[in-house]
Amino acid sequence: MPYEIFKNIPHQRVIGGQNMNDEIFDLYQCGIFHHQSAIENIEFVELQPNALYRPHYHKKSSAVIYIIYGLGRFQLGSRLLDYKPGMRIDIPAGITHGFRTDTSTLFLSIQSPPIINTETNEIDLHYANGAGQDARS
Numbered sequence: 001m002p003y004e005i006f007k008n009i010p011h012q013r014v015i016g017g018q019n020m021n022d023e024i025f026d027l028y029q030c031g032i033f034h035h036q037s038a039i040e041n042i043e044f045v046e047l048q049p050n051a052l053y054r055p056h057y058h059k060k061s062s063a064v065i066y067i068i069y070g071l072g073r074f075q076l077g078s079r080l081l082d083y084k085p086g087m088r089i090d091i092p093a094g095i096t097h098g099f100r101t102d103t104s105t106l107f108l109s110i111q112s113p114p115i116i117n118t119e120t121n122e123i124d125l126h127y128a129n130g131a132g133q134d135a136r137s
Helices: 004-008
Strands: 011-016 023-035 038-047 052-057 062-069 072-076 079-083 088-091 097-101 105-112
Antiparallel strands (some): 011 023, 038 105, 062 088
């Protein structure tokens, strides 16, 4: 049974991908936080089971994700990692990454700077031309 307090977390369902139904994920926005000179966005991300989330990268944003529940495979550059609860994955800016889920997956994402620029609404999301490429310039 969900806790009442979670109803207060802003929720957004995002549907994307090539067929507009390929990549469905839910974002639970925890907030934008300022620490020293850095700005961080913290959110929970829920992925659908048995789904492919195409490799992409962020030119400016780096991220740290903590797998809370779920099993699957995570692409980080040219490496493939089997992920499970309790894992931490560091994603530097410019590195291609994506998911292939076996089960429903929930992770905590901390991005710096936020992937969505709060002042311009510009989204720092770029799809890779080929699997496993390092997209850094």
